[in-house]
Amino acid sequence: MTESDKSTRDRLIETAMRLFHEQGYAATGVSTILREAGVKSGSLYYFFPTKEALLLAVLDRYMELLEPVILQPAFEATPDPVGRIFAVLEGYRQALIFTQCTMGCPIGNLALELSDTYPEVREKLSGLFNAWCKAIKGCLDAAGDRLPSHLNRETLSRFILTVMEGGMMQSRAQRSVEPYEASIAHLRDYFDQLIAAGAAKSSVASDVSP
Amino acid sequence: MTESDKSTRDRLIETAMRLFHEQGYAATGVSTILREAGVKSGSLYYFFPTKEALLLAVLDRYMELLEPVILQPAFEATPDPVGRIFAVLEGYRQALIFTQCTMGCPIGNLALELSDTYPEVREKLSGLFNAWCKAIKGCLDAAGDRLPSHLNRETLSRFILTVMEGGMMQSRAQRSVEPYEASIAHLRDYFDQLIAAGAAKSSVASDVSP
């Protein structure tokens, strides 16, 4: 009984996490969560006052999983800070391939579905984005003088998240990894140019080297 | 009677378009559409067999509006091809500000909410993305030798859509235009470097081959 010795609360969170990712929040009925988790409705409402509270718990779980599931595996792949960033992005690419481009980023999905409906949910989604960007910014900081010194690492970390989320959105809509791969390739190109400019120790945009 | 002389069909499409954008597809009940459009349920189902069929009609309307509402105003702002691309992106920025970052891109929202649920819907969303990218690629082609000749303009147009969608997603989640503006600024920086490399006619770094 690998599954049922987990607590009822955990089974509810994990089942809801999976179903929200597969189908979205509104499209997932409470009855479906109950059936797939093997839990009766009374038990759900013993732990969570509403369906929204269950969603908030799911978002907390995502925050807990960010480090061990997303960051650590990628950071183990290489000690190079820039390489680690692209290892994270490669992880999402693998997830796209594994799900045949059907699922995308769970946080991004929920962000566009309901960042207007519940203020608390929006804040947690915002917090998840911030935590992701902070980790990436840590890599940018660690890259030191390989990047131009005047470069805004804060906005660049936002830009990287932008490319990841936008790329996954398109790949899901097109049912093909190509848009994601193309986006990452252009981000890689941008990085190569930033690093080249950093090595030249000169301005990014205005440098027309002979 | 500026509103009521429109056909019932049109009023349904436009009301549904607005509500789907504001609340999402699943969160918008048919009864709400009927009330706000001033239409009885029987009339809706006279024109559209299902709620999904109404959504498909909404997506067709978005396709019709792409040229006159999104592209034309931006293209009138400047004859410069690269300037036109950023004028389009500026239009989305204005929309973000106008809605206080609550609504985002209607196509992107729907893409993440239901590109898995209905195959027909996914195909229309994919078509909308393709049409948008095609228009942007037209600008890139028109930019001629200002961009490196070996640059893949097809993937670059995808990248631009990626940045737009990803940036709007973050701005919505953060309730601030800053993530969008930061993302566009880095895209601008990337373009400046591409153009500088194009002028130098000897770029090594900007070679993107997906």
Added chain:
DNA sequence: ATACAATTTGATTGATCGATCAACACAATA
């Protein structure tokens, strides 16, 4: 004026939605 098609009406359907609650089970403590 008549006939026929196109559209509108609104009451109503069964299904499903999220949520409630009194009753019950089982351990730990008194």
Added chain:
DNA sequence: TATTGTGTTGATCGATCAATCAAATTGTAT
């Protein structure tokens, strides 16, 4: 043994969901 605290059960609630349909109305052509 009695009591208390922690979960579990499942029938049931009213509300809302998308969708239906026969009847009434309007528009159009003859």
